[in-house]
Amino acid sequence: MNLMKHFIDRRDFLKLGVTGAFGMMVTAADLLWQVEQAKAAGLPNGSLAIPQSLSADAALQKLIEGNQRFVQHKPQYPDQSAARLQEVAQAQHPFATILSCADSRVPAEILFDQGIGDIFDVRVAGNIATPETLGSIEYAVVLLGTPLVMVLGHERCGAVTAAVQNESLLGEIGSFVKAIKPAVKRVKDRPGDAVDNAVVANVQYQIERLKRSKLLTEQIEAGKLKIVGGRYDLDTGSVTMIT
Template sequence: MNPRKRFMERRDFLKLGATGAFGLMATAGNLLWSVEQAHAAELPPTVPKSLSPDLALQKLMAGNQRFVQHQLRHPDQSEIRLHEVAQAQHPFVTILSCADSRVPAEIIFDQGIGDIFDVRIAGNIATPEALGSIEYSVVLLGTPLLMVLGHERCGAVTAAVQNEALLGDIGSFVKAIKPAIKRVKDQSGDPVENAVVANVHYQIEQLKRSTLLTQRLESGQLKLVGGRYDLDTGVVSIIT
């Protein structure tokens, strides 16, 4: 066979092969896109209608009422909900609470997956890391409600009131609570209970130093409240 003819045939074959492969890739790409679009259409929307700060607080406290009255609904805990929030989260409240095992926010407020952005640390203190997490939730996720939640007989607050030497880094959160204790040292009543409430107020003051949070508060996009959880009854009371 003529070498030139053989070369032309081979070139045409390679050209056809490349075109065919490209066509297959394009077809496969279109098919994949179609499947993804169809799958997305079957899923429920992941972006809920945003609540106002006041309605968010009502929703949260209604959940605590259900918990206290033993009328739990266990909302947003289904497989459907799991898929709804798999790719994005839109919590309606951010809660800075104590790491105490007896104060799990989703349970005491009868909420579910993706409802509460939990920031838990002993003594519910506003450390830089806690503040950064809160700013992320409020500013980037758009939560309209922020609660600082203290609780009855808090071990961290008790340790700060007793002011005894502690092992390791346990003393770090005691140091963050002491300014609150100074405010109520001469107050009558239970010193730990007084300090629990004072600490909630103090930590709220620390949060208000954040420019990002202050802007949201002033614009009305965010509501900041303090709460106290009663270990004996399960009741959350708004204290500020």
Template sequence: MKHFMERRNFLKLGITGAFGMAITASDLLWRVEQAKADEAHPAPTQSLTPDAALQKLMEGNQRFIDHHLQHPDQSALRLQEVAQVQHPFATILSCADSRVPAEIVFDQGIGDIFDVRIAGNIATHEAIGSIEYAVVLLGSPLLMVMGHERCGAVTAAVKKESLPGDISTFVQAIKPALKKVKDQPGDAVENGVVANVQYQIERLHKSKLLTEQVESGKLRIVGGRYDLDTGRVNIIT
């Protein structure tokens, strides 16, 4: 019996050890495959400075305005290139409005833009986390917070409308921005759109991870305002 127990324990240890080696080998294989993917498809963002990334983004918007679209990075080959690894050259926090699709208005393709879309382009904790992931782990050198003309979320906040369900949550997130422009002359909604972009950028600057990237010169954060009538994106300072 003693001999039997020792033999069983020996086999058990052998199986456990083999299983551990299998996990290690599997993990190693995964890391090798990731390295191969990175080597085969080097990050394009590594050659783009934040300013160059912004220029590339705005050149795409000009093509959209002029109706000279190139539809880059939308081929079957591009699908294969980004299937295992992604390196978006821009991250955009924009409104979830159906009229403001970032890839279209900037004439970009698959894997070019890391989209974070939420009504009112507000920087919630979840949105900030998503942005930190794109900037720190994926190496995106440009972050744009993009509001748009006649934004419904800003309009609701300006009019102090009573809204059902969780719709009111993003309205509450915009109200602090409106306090800064409550006495400003002009259209209240338009003033609110610009102020909201600036306010959300202020919130993003409170992220330690993003601030470190900005201070090191690896990231630039800008504001944008999309014109629904013309398709033009203007930079907000």
């Protein structure tokens, strides 16, 4: 029997949708076992066996250097050629996954001076770890082999501001406010700018939520994944690491 019949084809995974695929009662141990078996079988590119070309530290350094080029107005625009487009058309190997805010001023590939196929983007207002964003990140880490995850908050975030001001918003717009309030509560009495304090606290809180994932935790414990936080400055374009 063809070994690949035992595994979820990545294209089928995308057709199902992240939430649907993870709803197939696949446990963390089962999924990781499948990945290891695929690697052992030497399956070709485009399968579950995606080799990590960079360590987490090297991936983070690549992001930092790219941001420095962006701030200094010396971008290299890597991996944006026609050749690169064809290279990643059938299989992707992103070296970093970034959970960032759904904000037009925070485009990850531009502010980190990266290109097509380099960053697995997960964007949602307030850069919050919802079941859907978590599933997307698990997919990038476990099935694509991304060694680095960054939760990226930003200066004057509207979602965080709404949570700090405890605003009542229409429709589903207020859903992210509820997800950010625990972070706001942690720093409500801290001196300084309330919104900026909450932006940093929210990044830290969402990282904590990501680390509750068994899939991600197993990768961290195996030394295959690092999760970090960052704060993007809208005025300068610089990203500051958050501990």
